[in-house]
Amino acid sequence: MNYATFHADGTLHQRLIKGTHEIPKGAVEVDSALWLRLIQETDGVWSITTEGKITKQPLPSAPQTREDVERLRLAAYAEPVLGSDRYFAEANRMQTMGEAGWEAVRDAGIARFHEIQARYPWPESQGAQ
Structure with missing residues (x-):
């Protein structure tokens, strides 16, 4: 079982695996499909809505060196x-x-x-x- 915790502003704080990490109170259980996205997709900011839905907002495009x-x-x-x-x-x-x-x-x-x-x-x- 996989879990995620979020900062007070709703942005992703930690990704946790039951049996490997201590799962804090308030952690959200994440299904395997979303878990893969959380660990592989680094092109945005993950956050949780007030309704409990986990979404990804794109990063602002800045010129890269x-x-x-x-x-x-x-x-x-x-x-x-x-x-x-x-x-x-x-x-x-x-x-x-x-x-x-x-x-x-x-x-x-x-x-x-x-x-x-x-x-x-x-x-x-x-x-x-």
Whole structure:
């Protein structure tokens, strides 16, 4: 069972897992579909309405610097489940150990790498490198 707590202003405070965390009084139980969104979608501010509905408000779009984009890309590459680095590490291990199929894993890593780059493009004013 998964739970969330919220600040007094309604914004998300904590995401908690029963059995791993102590669940405080007033925590809201969250179903598995919403839980995945809460932990994966970082493109907005999660909050709870006075009616108890959990919603996400988009972040204001601010111009990003090259350093901002680089930070986002590096975090996305390294993300353990959805990142590209895991594919490259697995392909490297497979190739080193003489296992078949490492090329397909490497190709999946390359595809994910390009998806991440497309999701976080360089600021237009600074150009791509």
